[in-house]
Structure formats: C-alpha cells, structure tokens
Amino acid sequence: MQGFPPPPDQRVTLANWQTPPFNRWAFQHVREVVPTARVPRGHGPVFPLSEASRRLDDLPVHRVDGRVTPVSDVLADTYTDGFLLMHAGRLVSEQYPEGMRPDSTHLLMSVTKSFVGCVAGVLVDRGLLDQHAAMTAYVPELSVSGYAGATLRDSLDMRTGIAFSEDYLDPDAEVRVLEEAIGWRPRRNPDVPVGMYDYLLVLGRNGEHGGPFSYRSCEADVIGWVCERVSGTPMPDLLSDLLWSRLGVEYDADITVDTAGAAMHDGGMCSTLRDLGRFGQMLLDDGRAADGAQVVPAWWVEDAYTGAPDSRNAFAVSPTDTRMPGGMYRSQFWFPYPDRAVLLCLGIHGQIVYVNPAAGTVGVKLSSWPSAQDATLMFDTLAMFDALAAHLS
Amino acid sequence: MQGFPPPPDQRVTLANWQTPPFNRWAFQHVREVVPTARVPRGHGPVFPLSEASRRLDDLPVHRVDGRVTPVSDVLADTYTDGFLLMHAGRLVSEQYPEGMRPDSTHLLMSVTKSFVGCVAGVLVDRGLLDQHAAMTAYVPELSVSGYAGATLRDSLDMRTGIAFSEDYLDPDAEVRVLEEAIGWRPRRNPDVPVGMYDYLLVLGRNGEHGGPFSYRSCEADVIGWVCERVSGTPMPDLLSDLLWSRLGVEYDADITVDTAGAAMHDGGMCSTLRDLGRFGQMLLDDGRAADGAQVVPAWWVEDAYTGAPDSRNAFAVSPTDTRMPGGMYRSQFWFPYPDRAVLLCLGIHGQIVYVNPAAGTVGVKLSSWPSAQDATLMFDTLAMFDALAAHLS
Numbered sequence: 001m002q003g004f005p006p007p008p009d010q011r012v013t014l015a016n017w018q019t020p021p022f023n024r025w026a027f028q029h030v031r032e033v034v035p036t037a038r039v040p041r042g043h044g045p046v047f048p049l050s051e052a053s054r055r056l057d058d059l060p061v062h063r064v065d066g067r068v069t070p071v072s073d074v075l076a077d078t079y080t081d082g083f084l085l086m087h088a089g090r091l092v093s094e095q096y097p098e099g100m101r102p103d104s105t106h107l108l109m110s111v112t113k114s115f116v117g118c119v120a121g122v123l124v125d126r127g128l129l130d131q132h133a134a135m136t137a138y139v140p141e142l143s144v145s146g147y148a149g150a151t152l153r154d155s156l157d158m159r160t161g162i163a164f165s166e167d168y169l170d171p172d173a174e175v176r177v178l179e180e181a182i183g184w185r186p187r188r189n190p191d192v193p194v195g196m197y198d199y200l201l202v203l204g205r206n207g208e209h210g211g212p213f214s215y216r217s218c219e220a221d222v223i224g225w226v227c228e229r230v231s232g233t234p235m236p237d238l239l240s241d242l243l244w245s246r247l248g249v250e251y252d253a254d255i256t257v258d259t260a261g262a263a264m265h266d267g268g269m270c271s272t273l274r275d276l277g278r279f280g281q282m283l284l285d286d287g288r289a290a291d292g293a294q295v296v297p298a299w300w301v302e303d304a305y306t307g308a309p310d311s312r313n314a315f316a317v318s319p320t321d322t323r324m325p326g327g328m329y330r331s332q333f334w335f336p337y338p339d340r341a342v343l344l345c346l347g348i349h350g351q352i353v354y355v356n357p358a359a360g361t362v363g364v365k366l367s368s369w370p371s372a373q374d375a376t377l378m379f380d381t382l383a384m385f386d387a388l389a390a391h392l393s
Numbered sequence: 394m395q396g397f398p399p400p401p402d403q404r405v406t407l408a409n410w411q412t413p414p415f416n417r418w419a420f421q422h423v424r425e426v427v428p429t430a431r432v433p434r435g436h437g438p439v440f441p442l443s444e445a446s447r448r449l450d451d452l453p454v455h456r457v458d459g460r461v462t463p464v465s466d467v468l469a470d471t472y473t474d475g476f477l478l479m480h481a482g483r484l485v486s487e488q489y490p491e492g493m494r495p496d497s498t499h500l501l502m503s504v505t506k507s508f509v510g511c512v513a514g515v516l517v518d519r520g521l522l523d524q525h526a527a528m529t530a531y532v533p534e535l536s537v538s539g540y541a542g543a544t545l546r547d548s549l550d551m552r553t554g555i556a557f558s559e560d561y562l563d564p565d566a567e568v569r570v571l572e573e574a575i576g577w578r579p580r581r582n583p584d585v586p587v588g589m590y591d592y593l594l595v596l597g598r599n600g601e602h603g604g605p606f607s608y609r610s611c612e613a614d615v616i617g618w619v620c621e622r623v624s625g626t627p628m629p630d631l632l633s634d635l636l637w638s639r640l641g642v643e644y645d646a647d648i649t650v651d652t653a654g655a656a657m658h659d660g661g662m663c664s665t666l667r668d669l670g671r672f673g674q675m676l677l678d679d680g681r682a683a684d685g686a687q688v689v690p691a692w693w694v695e696d697a698y699t700g701a702p703d704s705r706n707a708f709a710v711s712p713t714d715t716r717m718p719g720g721m722y723r724s725q726f727w728f729p730y731p732d733r734a735v736l737l738c739l740g741i742h743g744q745i746v747y748v749n750p751a752a753g754t755v756g757v758k759l760s761s762w763p764s765a766q767d768a769t770l771m772f773d774t775l776a777m778f779d780a781l782a783a784h785l786s
Contacts, residue, residue, distance in 0.1 A: 004621040005590045005653040013652060032428050032650050040496065103433065197398045228397040252645070257425050259406060260398040 037236035039253035047248025047290035082273035105270035109347025112269040113220035117332025121300035146205030161207035168372035182258035195260030217266040224265025235263035249275035348372040359393035430629035432646035440641025440683035475666035498663035502740025505662040506613040510725025514693035539598030554600030561765035575651035588653030610659040617658025628656035642668040673755040752786035
C-alpha cells in the first residue's frame, strides 16, 4: 500500500489480503481492511518489560531438513514480522526484521482461540459456566445444529463431532465459507448465512461428541458465543475486562467483527508483539500477571498442562495431521510433546506463543508465511524456540 | 446492537448506520462498521483537564422558536451524546446523557475538515506547501479534473468552482456518491470509481475558481490528498505526528479509510469528547497546546480568524444557505458572526467545536441528530454555547 493512491494492482483488498505478498502489510493493518472492535488496555499501569541484550542470534538450531543453522537464519527463512524472547520474566530479544513497529497490532489468527479459552476458564471459575453442561443450556438456538448435545469441554478440547473442514486450500471448506459469512472474504454464495452465529447453526455432525481431537475453528466460535450469552457482554469487552486490562499491556488490542457484531473468536484478534509476550508470561506463571494478580485461574492453567486422562489418546487417533506424536490439545492450547510441558498457542501463517515453564522461557513469533500451513516453517520455528529454551535454562 | 446476535432488524449495517435510530450506536462504533486507521496519541504525557463542578445546566438559553429554556433542555432536545464545556482552560462541565463513555470515540463528521486544514497549515508553515500554488503542482493527476487551476487556498476556503452537490437528501448528489466510492454505503452504481482519489478525478467544474464560498466536502479531500503527496505520509500519521500526538490527548483517534487506503479527510475522524476539547482549546490558544508548544502556527490561526479581505463577501454571496449573516468560512473553519471572533468546527448530525477566545470558552457537543442538517438544532446549540460563554466571561 505505497503511494497516494497505490497502483490498483498493488492494493490490499478483501480478496487478496490473506495471500502473499499482500498478507505482510495486511496482517499489520487488519483494521484498515475489515471492521474491528477495540479491546481496551484499560487505565492501569504498564508492567515494564526489563530490557536485556542477549540476542542469541547465533545459537544453532537443528532444522527440519537436517541442517544446523543459527537462529538468525531461522528467523530470516520463516517470514518473521516480530520475534520476542523472554526468560525468567525478562526480555532477552525483541526483533522486527521487516518493518513491523513496536506499536503495530499484528493479526494473531488462531492464537485468538487461546484467549477465548482463557475467557471461558474465568467464567467457569466464577460459576457462570459449567464446562460439562451441554452448550444448548446457554445458547438454545444451537439445538437445531450439530452442536446439540455437545458440552463446553468438548469444544474446548476440539472433540465434538461437528462436520467442519479446516482445509484452507479448499474454498468450499467450512473454514473458508465461514469467512464469507463474517466478511473476511468477498461473498461468492448468496445462500451463505450472514454472520458467524447464523453460520454456526447450519453446521452438521459427522461423528459423536467427545471423540477424537479434530482441529475445527468453529469450536472457538461457539465457545465465544456461549461466553457472550452467559455474561451478557460482547467478546471485545470480555477480553478486555477479564484478560487484557489485567496484564499491564501497553496497547489496546483489536478484534475483527462481523455485520451482526460478533467478534471473530477463532482468529480475529490483533496485538503488539510485546503485549502478546505478556500474555505468554501469564501462561507460564500459573495464570498470574506480572503484578502477581491471578488473571486466569491457576487450576484452569494446571488442568490444561495436565490434560484429561484420555487427552493424549484422543490426540493420537485424531484425523488431523498434527505431526506431534504423543502430544495433546486442551482448553484451546497445543501441547506438542509427550514428556515435556511445553504449551503453544498457534495461528496459521506463522503466529506462535511458546511457553516452557521448566525453562522459564516464553517466545513469540508473528509472521507472514505465504501459506496458511507449512510444516517445515512450523517445526523449524518450534525447534528454534526449544533450542533457545534449552540454552536459557 | 443488543443481543448475541442482535435481531436482524435491529442490526447496524452499511445501509442504515447513518440513519436513526441506528446512528446513535454507529457514531460511537464506527470502526465496527467500516475499516479504520489508528491515529496514535503517541507516547507523551496526558495533559490533565482540571475537574470543575459548575455545570450551569440551569442557565437560560433563547431558543430558535422564541422560548427561553435551561441548558439542560437544549441538551435533551438536541440528541446529545457528549457535551463538554471549558473556561480558561479548565473543565466546567462534561456530560454523557445517553450512555456514551469517556473512552468512546465518536464520529466527528466534518469537524474532521478542521483537522485536515490544520495539517495543511503546518505543512505550509514548514515550506512544504505553497497555499497559493495550483494543486496540480502537487498532484498532477488533478489536471484532468475540474480542479485544474485551483489553488490550495481556494480549497481551504471552499471557493473553487467544482461542481459538487452537498444535498444530503439526494442519493445522487456528489456528497453521497462519494460515499459509494469510499465504502461508506452500499454500492448502487458499479460505474462509480473505487476510492476517494479516483472519484475526485471525475469531478467537473461549474464556476470559476476563487469565487463565492460554497460548502463542498470534496475540498477537504483534495487538501488531504495534496498533504499526503507532498509529505509522503498517510493522513492518519500526519494527523498523529503534527497534531494528535502533541495535544496531550488521552486516546488514539480513528479515521475511516477506503479500499485504496485513503483516509476520509472530509468526515471520517472519530475521537473522545475530552480529546476534542483539547483540540478546541488549542484553537483558542493561538495554536498552542496546554504545555505551551506551538502545534499549529500562530499566524495560520490568526489568519483564519481574520480572513482574507473578500472572505465575508464571498460568504455573503454564497449559494450555500448558511444562515450566518456577516459570517465567513476560512481554512476549514466557520466564523458565524460579523462582529465577534467565534470559531466553529461543524459536522452533520450535530458535531460542533465552539471556540470563543474573548470569553475564554471552548465547547464541544457530539450528537446523533436524526437528520444530517437541522437549522433549529444547530442554532439552538449555538445559542446555548453563546449563553454559556457570555455567562463565563
């Protein structure tokens, strides 16, 4: 978007904003592409992030293709917009190699789901939600959909039986049709319901609830709907009141909204790099903010790291090609390893929050991968954070 | 927009957001309806607004219909969302009678023009712009349009010969077709250019440049284009760098943007009530912020209050029905009186900044009038501010 106006073939549009090369600019200017709501930082003090100079750019990383290269090469090869590393609550490295600014809010994609999961955790803790109740108890409209009989916990762990294709390359997959419903892409089919909630009602079922893990974006959306309904509060305000305003963040966040006012619970949040680091640090510190206040219930965070007795089995038999043997998915977080407590928040096109409590390490990377999914870029990034955590601990 | 989701007939849409009853919610949630850019407040301190308790709600006001009623009645009768009164730089009254919050950014409509005029003033003062040069010197593309030969000063004072109907009730008036071009309303005519700048190029001329004052929104848009081009900086950043970040404001502002990235220079800015008061106070204090820093050149502000030798004549012979006998329009500000230095920034649906240097008084009112224009509501509001200023001085 250079020039006044930019040449027509270089303009970021609703049709091209998620594709390269347009996605790099677009992910940092989402509010200029689609309507968004403000997630206020509130009026409290900013919790400072101590500066630190250890950049560790030369640390070797074992890459997916067998090479061993320095961290700087991984960052360069993985379309990095922002990279942040914290150890023991202190900043170790903060980099913006391609012009992202410290005050740029970058699209978090499905990292948003982890925020919505935390909102649900707070509401469960306050007694507003029963995680084992059927969601139709809160949103009766869902009884006409495949969600009839599904519990909040089923959706939190992505173990409903909802038929929902997450094939980003198929324009007819539910994950892409949902984007037509909410205004993230031009409408091709006039029969697609308008707005996320009306779209959720037409989703069907192709399995039993409580079965295998299967990655479905709609699960975060239905959780968001339930949270709004029981609290009587829109998600942007829930995010602010329960999380964002309590983390000592520097900037307001953004979240995209559809024409019916529903926030994009499964992927529409945008934040600065450093503020996302503060969220990650809270997930390392048992749900406490830097000032010691309990933001997300400690038991909720601990339960996520622990999982249910059958979480790993539900993950092992997943139809989703996770490439995380022995891992699990719990409460809208990924746990990639069988034997180490590493928590990930993941979003397509390279958004990641890495939390390694044993190593006292939090990492954040915001990116503009050309493709929505790329196993090489993903596991090179994970290897980089593991190497950094091992070095720091 | 109550409910999750709101009933379809109660949803604010691109088609209804400027009409009652939807405009009340929409004017405080513009970023949730259309894409917007952030106008950062920067990182400087907030300049405090001293609290004060004199509300003056009982002060009598001579109304347009001959009645004399208290200020509180005027506020109640004129669809007030926010009302702020300052005297000698101190807050006298701050009211949000219909649920607007102190952190809500409210659409300023054409008050935006006064901001863009100030941006131009700074750029002129810095030697980047010659106000008496033809604007084609800066934006050569304009030579194919009616703007060929018009100077920046012609546009600043709305004295070009451009054919542009400001009839808000006529959907075919240029002011409404412009809204189709920039995405403020659903597109009816596929032949309308996409984006503000391409639309400006198709405007023709029906008079000589330098003639009578005629209120045309496009003048602010062409000024904005010139400012962006000479500075190489998008208007949201110009507004922030030159004005907003220097006024000690509390919140970021918003400004709507079109699909080509152009800001809505003639009416798309949104700010909080108090922050708009800080802008008004700067216009009272000869262009200085509360910390004494010169934000807008003093000579530019003084020139606006003074006018050109023929400003009042150009206003008197205007085809626009101003109902301000003896007044004038200068540098994107209104001056309603022949004999008193009162400066106004005005926007449709009841947005006003009132600056009365002799009385040391600044007033702000943000509203949701049902109609774009309403002389009774407008002149009742002006009479209220005049009564308050007379009482305070």
